[in-house]
Amino acid sequence: MxxxxxxxxxxxxxxxxxFCDLWGCLHNGKAAFPTAVSALQGFRKAGGKVVLLTNAPRPKSSVIKQLDGLGVPRDAWDIVVTSGDAAQMGMLSGAVGRRVHHIGAPKDEPFFTDFAxxxxxxxxxxxxxxxxxxxxxxxIVCTGLNDDLTETPDDYRAALLLGKTLGLPMLCANPDIVVDLGDKRLYCAGALAEAYEQLGGTALYFGKPHPPIYDLARRRLAEAGAPSDPQILCIGDGISTDIQGGMSExxxxxxxxxxxxxxxxGPDVENPDQGLLDNWLEARELSPTFAMGRLR
Structure with a gap:
């Protein structure tokens, strides 16, 4: 249990x-959560390493700038590893060829130019x-929707059908299906990859819960001076990404x-009901080690 x-x-x-997720754990896309920041600062002060592990489709430099803008102090983390980083490695290695078509927003342009x-x-x-x-x-390289504030995967049906007809593999730089921006729910690249597979296309994933991002995180953690076989706790609110990924590792x-x-x-977000939690997890055949209302 x-x-x-x-x-x-x-x-x-x-x-x-x-390995701590960002969106939904450390911030909501608009501001940092002070209690989560304090929790990570405390973990570091006790000697632990904090790896911010995110399915953001952008390279870590872009995510660090975003974190600065959201008010996340740099003493709350040691390392940032993004799905974008892992997907960049896949793209550079030719996983979907050398001539690629990009589906994504202007904010994702650094994916093609800014490398760690x-x-x-x-x-x-x-x-x-x-x-x-x-x-x-x-x-195809998919980093997300062109305008995630207004578009849905249905807006891409024609392009996805053409890609499938041409037999093009899709590199998905963010396996997340949705995220919450404040109180608004937005679609991510994972929603387009899921739609592509439903049409019969092939999608390749590099973020959580898939191995490439964990391999990269472990490598960077070792470079930062962690023990050779570190004890790692994966923190996140995505049951099929953060939790499934950690358990698979x-x-x-x-x-x-x-x-x-x-x-x-239950009605108290800070204090989840044990019975409701157990039933919900049992239906998904998953058993996280621990649970908490909000990171603190």
Whole structure:
């Protein structure tokens, strides 16, 4: 049975590092959550490493700028690893060819130009990536919707059908289906990849819950001086991404119930009902190690 805990400090001394999700755990897209910031600061002060592990389709430099703008202090984390980072590695290696068609927003342009040091070195050894129209592409790179404030996956049906007809594989830079921006729910690249697969297309995933992002996170954690076999806790509000991913990696998990699924566990978001939680998890055949209303 999943154990409900009151605070991250309850687990003091048990873990060398946390892989912590961002959206829904540390911020809501508009502002940082002060109690979550304090929890991560406390974990670091006790000697732990904080890896912010996000399915954002942009490289880590863009995410760091966003975190600064949202008021997340830099002493709350050690490392940022994004789905964009892992997907960039896939793109550079030619996973969907060298001529690619991009589906995504203008804010995602850094995906093609801004590489972390380890990826930039790798990029120099590979043939260039050329962006082309759909009919001349070898594959699709999907970082999200062009306008996620107004569009839905239905707006992309024609393009997805054409891509499927042409037999183009899709690189999905963000497996998330939806996120909450304040009180508004937005579709992510994962929703387009899911729609593409439903049409018979092939999608390749690089963020949570899939292995590439965890491999990259472990490599960067080791470079930051973590023990050779660190005890890691995965924190997140996405049951099919954060929690499923952590469990697939044989890591302990902390499910934040007050995020995407906040209306499922009783009227008090801070204190999830154990019975409702157990029934909900049983229906999904998942058992996180711990649960908490909001990260604190």
């Amino acid at each position: 999943t154990e409900i805990i009151r605070s991250l400090a309850d687990l003091s001394g048990r873990y060398d590092a946390v 040091d380890d990826l930039a070195a790798y990029a120099k050894t590979q043939p260039p990536i050329e962006r082309v129209d759909l009919k001349n592409a070898e594959g 044989a890591l302990d998990t902390l499910f934040i119930t007050g995020g995407l699924e906040a209306d499922q566990f």
